[in-house]
Every structure is written in C-alpha cells, then in structure tokens.
C-alpha cells in the first residue's frame with residue numbers, strides 16, 4: 060500500500076510562525092491560502108488530478124503531516140497519506156481526510172479545509188495518539204471532483220478497492236490518457252490497485268467539509284453532522300421531433316423537439332419540488348440549432364438526488380412517466396440513457412454520535428443534522444469502512460466558486476469538534492460498541 064515512504068523533517072513551513080500556529084483557526088486558514096499557490100493559472104484556482112500543481116500541493120501536505128509527527132507516503136493512486144501508530148504498532152487505523160483537487164475557478168476550502176483540519180487535529184493530539192486504541196491516519200485524496208478525466212472520486216475509490224480498469228480508456232481535454240498522466244506523476248499504472256486498503260484495516264473514516272449549502276448559516280450555527288450522503292442518478296434525455304421550415308410549417312403540423320424539452324424541464328422542476336427531491340437540468344443541446352428551423356431534436360441532462368435511494372428512484376419513475384406522456388401528446392419520441400448512478404452513503408450511527416459528541420464539546424448542546432446534497436470522498440470510502448462527516452458553515456452556501464468563504468470562529472470550533480470526535484471514537488471503540496449504536500436522532504435532518 061505504500062510507496063516512497065519517508066520520515067524526513069519538514070523545515071521550511073511558513074505557517075510555523077507563532078501568529079499562525081497550524082493547530083489554530085488562523086493557521087488552518089493560512090494553510091488553505093498557502094495551497095492556493097498551487098494552481099494551473101495565476102488568475103484563478105484550478106488544481107486537477109495528477110497535475111504538476113497537484114504534486115506540489117501533495118508535497119506541502121506531506122511536509123505538514125510530518126511536522127504533525129506522521130510517517131508519510133504517496134499511495135499508488137496519488138493520494139498523500141500519513142500515519143502515526145496507536146497503543147501498539149500495526150493496529151487498524153481511524154482515517155481522517157478530504158481532497159486537494161479542485162474544480163476550475165474554485166474556492167479555497169472545498170476539500171482543502173478538511174485536509175488541513177485533519178493535520179491540525181493530528182498535531183494537537185501529538186503524543187496522545189500513542190494512547191489511542193487505533194492508529195491515526197490522514198489522507199489528502201487526489202481526485203474527488205473528476206474535473207480532469209470526467210470520473211469523480213478516483214482517489215478515494217482506489218483507496219476503497221473500487222479501482223475500475225475501464226478508467227484506463229479515459230483521456231483529459233488535451234488528449235492525455237490517464238495512463239500517461241500516471242507515468243508523468245511518477246506512478247506505476249500497473250500498481251494502481253495497490254492503493255486499496257484491506258477490509259478490517261480501518262476503524263472508520265471521518266471527514267470535515269464545508270457544507271456547500273445554506274442550512275447551517277440559516278440556523279445560525281457553526282457546525283452540523285451528516286446523516287447520509289445523497290447518491291445521484293444522471294440521465295441523458297433525448298426528445299425527437301421533426302426539423303422543418305420555421306415559416307412554412309403551421310402549428311398543427313409541427314413536432315417541435317425544443318418545445319417538448321421545455322415542457323419536460325418545467326415538469327421536472329415542478330415534480331422535483333412536489334416530491335422533495337432535487338432535480339436539475341444543467342445542459343441542453345438543440346439540433347439543428349438554427350433560428351429559422353423548428354428543432355428536430357433536443358438532448359438534455361438530468362441530475363437527480365434525494366437522501367434515500369428509494370425516494371429518488373420513485374421520483375424518477377414518476378418524472379419519466381410524465382415527461383414521456385407530455386412528449387407523446389406532442390407527437391414526439393423520448394429516449395433516455397442513464398449515464399451515472401451512485402447509491403446514497405449513510406453515515407454510521409456510531410460515527411454520527413462521535414461527531415455529535417465532538418460538536419457538543421464546543422458548546423452546541425443540540426447539533427444540527429444535515430443530509431449532504433453534494434458528493435464526497437466519504438461515499439467512496441464507505442465501501443471499505445464506516446464513515447462520519449462534520450460540516451462547517453460556509454458563507455451564503457457558496458461553493459465551487461472563488462467566493463467560497465468560512466468564518467474563523469467556525470473553523471476554530473470545527474477543529475475543536477473534530478479533535479473531540481476522534482477522542483469520542485476512541486471511547487466508543489474501547490467500549491466495544493460500534494456498529495450497533497443507533498444514529499443520535501431519528502430522521503435525516505435538513
């Protein structure tokens with residue numbers, strides 16, 4: 060599982076300045092800003108999987124992990140990892156992490172905040188790690204967003220043993236195949252599967268992340284715990300009509316694919332609201348796409364999410380039926396292709412409880428439960444370990460945008476809660492009761 064292991068000292072870390080102690084909120088925020096330097100463009104932040112700037116970010120993270128007392132290695136899929144032994148060498152590990160890749164024109168916190176907070180927690184725990192009933196491991200995942208190769212969670216899926224050899228067919232927008240990107244990054248494509256962690260080698264996985272939504276801010280609280288991560292289904296819908304002269308074709312003889320698609324899109328929004336699912340049409344293409352030609356064909360995307368897979372799937376059946384009926388009434392044909400499907404990933408009850416205990420230690424007696432609308436590395440890791448997530452309030456729910464922002468006070472409480480959650484996991488682990496612990500509250504939260 061480990062390549063190029065090293066324990067060399069980090070000496071040139073600008074954030075060791077006492078005014079930005081890396082175990083405090085100002086220090087954590089300074090490190091997030093520091094990572095902004097590793098970008099493909101001076102004008103905006105963009106750091107994609109296996110790029111030179113990704114390598115540079117990995118090395119910064121490696122230095123910080125080593126400063127926190129961890130032994131580091133880059134795994135076979137490009138994830139940067141660190142470990143410190145617990146009560147005895149070789150115990151299964153509690154894994155803390157998030158990702159360091161970004162979308163184009165990204166903010167500074169999506170992913171990076173969770174990585175830097177995990178390092179802060181490891182550094183704060185220091186020699187106390189040697190008393191824990193598990194090893195402490197950290198990971199900075201290489202690919203969560205899927206910006207470069209179009210497939211998200213490649214880093215965390217590799218760690219979870221979900222590597223897919225079909226990915227070798229992928230190439231980036233410049234035509235660089237994934238295999239070449241591996242070689243350029245100094246990775247051996249033949250060994251990609253070695254990044255997989257053995258079942259039983261992990262006690263659990265905890266991830267801190269900005270909420271990427273408005274609910275914590277609306278409730279005026281700093282932190283929340285995640286009940287489940289919604290799985291998305293994505294479809295490509297094609298409405299087929301007949302392209303004809305815009306002037307010469309009377310209404311009763313038209314089979315206008317774009318009008319059919321328009322009706323489908325408003326139907327999707329209406330039913331999405333009514334059924335409590337999130338349905339988004341984000342792309343549409345019209346053919347032949349001329350001002351004086353009735354559209355003969357319209358292709359559009361649909362992204363569908365709900366906290367429970369059953370609700371999402373039931374909603375899809377209803378949406379599909381109504382859209383198909385609307386198309387038929389207009390003499391149009393509807394074709395549907397499913398392009399992506401991911402199951403929801405529920406957070407384990409005992410890890411939800413550990414995160415709740417962590418948040419309570421910061422003075423919030425009744426922590427807010429949330430279900431995650433966005434995907435996270437944790438949903439991949441769920442294939443190999445129990446997962447739990449801590450959400451931090453972010454400004455105006457903005458994410459995947461340079462306007463992403465967090466408050467220092469929330470980061471301070473977040474680090475405290477994250478550290479306390481690790482200790483709560485240790486207590487739960489020592490008590491022997493883990494999987495059987497029910498979630499802290501019924502329901503899925505906001």
Ligand SMILES: [Zn+2]
Pocket residue numbers: 158169170203268435
């Ligand atoms: Zn993220």
